[in-house]
Amino acid sequence: MTKQIFLLLMVLSSCIVADNGANGKAIFAKCQEIVRGKKDSSEAIKKIEQYLITQNREDFLDFIRETQNDPDYMGEAENAVVSMVIFARYYLQGPGKDEPLEKTLKQLLEPSLPSTWKWGLFDALRIERRELTENEVEIVAAILREAALNKKEPLWLRSCYLDDLGNLFLCRREILLQKSPDLEVALKRLDKAALPKRDDPRVREAEKLISLIYDYKKTVQKILKEEEADERETHRLQRHLSDFEIHPDFRLDVNDIDLPVFFQEQSLSEEKKKTILQDYRQILTGLEAQKAYYSIIQVYGQGDNAIRATKKLKYSASYIKIPDGFEDEFGIVFTSKNGQEQILIPQKLSDAYKDAIRLKLTYQASYDAFPDFIQLMNHLTAEKLPPVRDILYLHGEAQKLADEAVDKTPQDFIEGYGRHRYAPGSLLELTEKDGRLMASMYVMDKGSGKRVGEMPIIYDAGRWKIYVTKGE
Numbered sequence: 236m237t238k239q240i241f242l243l244l245m246v247l248s249s250c251i252v253a254d255n256g257a258n259g260k261a262i263f264a265k266c267q268e269i270v271r272g273k274k275d276s277s278e279a280i281k282k283i284e285q286y287l288i289t290q291n292r293e294d295f296l297d298f299i300r301e302t303q304n305d306p307d308y309m310g311e312a313e314n315a316v317v318s319m320v321i322f323a324r325y326y327l328q329g330p331g332k333d334e335p336l337e338k339t340l341k342q343l344l345e346p347s348l349p350s351t352w353k354w355g356l357f358d359a360l361r362i363e364r365r366e367l368t369e370n371e372v373e374i375v376a377a378i379l380r381e382a383a384l385n386k387k388e389p390l391w392l393r394s395c396y397l398d399d400l401g402n403l404f405l406c407r408r409e410i411l412l413q414k415s416p417d418l419e420v421a422l423k424r425l426d427k428a429a430l431p432k433r434d435d436p437r438v439r440e441a442e443k444l445i446s447l448i449y450d451y452k453k454t455v456q457k458i459l460k461e462e463e464a465d466e467r468e469t470h471r472l473q474r475h476l477s478d479f480e481i482h483p484d485f486r487l488d489v490n491d492i493d494l495p496v497f498f499q500e501q502s503l504s505e506e507k508k509k510t511i512l513q514d515y516r517q518i519l520t521g522l523e524a525q526k527a528y529y530s531i532i533q534v535y536g537q538g539d540n541a542i543r544a545t546k547k548l549k550y551s552a553s554y555i556k557i558p559d560g561f562e563d564e565f566g567i568v569f570t571s572k573n574g575q576e577q578i579l580i581p582q583k584l585s586d587a588y589k590d591a592i593r594l595k596l597t598y599q600a601s602y603d604a605f606p607d608f609i610q611l612m613n614h615l616t617a618e619k620l621p622p623v624r625d626i627l628y629l630h631g632e633a634q635k636l637a638d639e640a641v642d643k644t645p646q647d648f649i650e651g652y653g654r655h656r657y658a659p660g661s662l663l664e665l666t667e668k669d670g671r672l673m674a675s676m677y678v679m680d681k682g683s684g685k686r687v688g689e690m691p692i693i694y695d696a697g698r699w700k701i702y703v704t705k706g707e
Contacts, residue, residue, distance in 0.1 A: 275531075288332075295329070319351045336375070345380060362379075362403055384457065384458070386462075393458070397455060400451060421441060422441055448558075459472050476572050477572060490524060507592065510588070518557065522555055525551055530549060531544060542569050545570065547568065589665055602674075607692075613649070660674055671694055673694075
């Protein structure tokens with residue numbers, strides 16, 4: 236390699252005799268002529284630098300294009316790369332010194348320039364060490380993503396682009412965290428909803444950075460999906476993703492299960508995630524989830540957001556009832572890129588929970604009375620029980636039983652309903668009927684505490700009532 240570099244420097248050292256206006260072909264031809272007869276010169280490096288930095292941009296790049304046409308001149312690829320690093324440094328001292336960064340970087344997209352030059356130029360630019368403006372960061376990210384997706388370039392070069400772009404994002408994130416520590420939750424989780432609710436430049440920059448990192452991850456995932464990379468390059472690409480792995484802040488602990496939880500919709504607020512997980516945990520507790528699995532192959536989501544699940548929790552409860560329409564959304568387990576098993580909350584499930592939370596907020600006063608009704612049902616006494624007709628909501632054919640309900644005594648009600656215990660149903664089972672909030676009340680065996688059924692209830696005339704229907 237040393238010999239090749241020295242030969243290259245010797246070739247260029249004699250070019251100072253050429254006119255500064257010489258085009259690339261003329262420069263290259265002169266170099267070819269000199270390489271055959273030129274001997275050692277201690278002034279080679281100095282002369283090269285003095286000569287190259289005086290060339291104009293077009294002639295310099297023409298010269299670079301010519302170098303790829305003569306393999307004897309440039310030698311092996313490794314040597315060519317080192318030579319191009321030297322050329323690139325001279326370019327940035329001379330013809331490229333004052334040009335905008337965007338114009339320089341767009342050479343990475345130029346088909347006529349050799350890959351070795353692109354690597355040399357990119358290495359000399361030291362993107363991750365530059366003090367870039369927000370706008371420049373966006374420009375750099377857009378160009379490097381486009382260059383990384385160009386299948387006509389070697390994968391090792393495209394991976395280099397991603398290396399430095401990832402490092403740039405990591406540096407920007409750390410700088411933002413040093414200036415505004417309260418951005419940590421949002422930046423570490425890549426969660427825009429967790430950003431502080433204030434309008435200032437750092438919050439806006441953090442929001443842009445989160446979007447850029449998501450686009451970066453999609454680019455890496457696309458390359459991993461479409462390219463047949465060897466083990467070394469695959470590992471390198473996966474490392475890019477692990478740099479921005481979203482580490483779960485929530486865990487599911489049910490029975491002997493203790494697993495991190497991953498929400499497919501990362502933009503959910505922390506408050507919504509906590510609400511969903513509390514409800515989710517209650518459902519799995521009733522199902523008596525085990526740390527044992529069924530094998531499945533199921534894909535949740537589409538495109539770059541798709542997650543491939545391979546396992547599903549087993550349940551040991553004698554009575555198994557999951558909210559209607561979501562039987563395939565609970566107990567799903569997938570393996571993250573770093574090999575960790577995690578519980579998946581699919582997008583479909585979180586969407587349903589968001590709808591349920593909105594409904595709850597619409598009828599917040601009704602929902603707030605739910606715990607008191609459960610308390611009443613679990614501690615039935617004749618003294619505290621209202622008239623039976625006021626605690627039953629007869630609907631449809633059940634209205635024929637109105638006279639019978641009037642005749643029922645508190646003791647009759649206690650004998651019928653006091654044999655069980657009760658618990659609030661899932662948020663997913665909240666519905667609206669004729670301007671009233673309906674919910675599900677779980678029925679539990681009084682001895683074992685296990686769930687044995689459920690019954691609908693409705694909020695009517697200022698109180699919760701058992702919804703009784705027949706023939707519907």
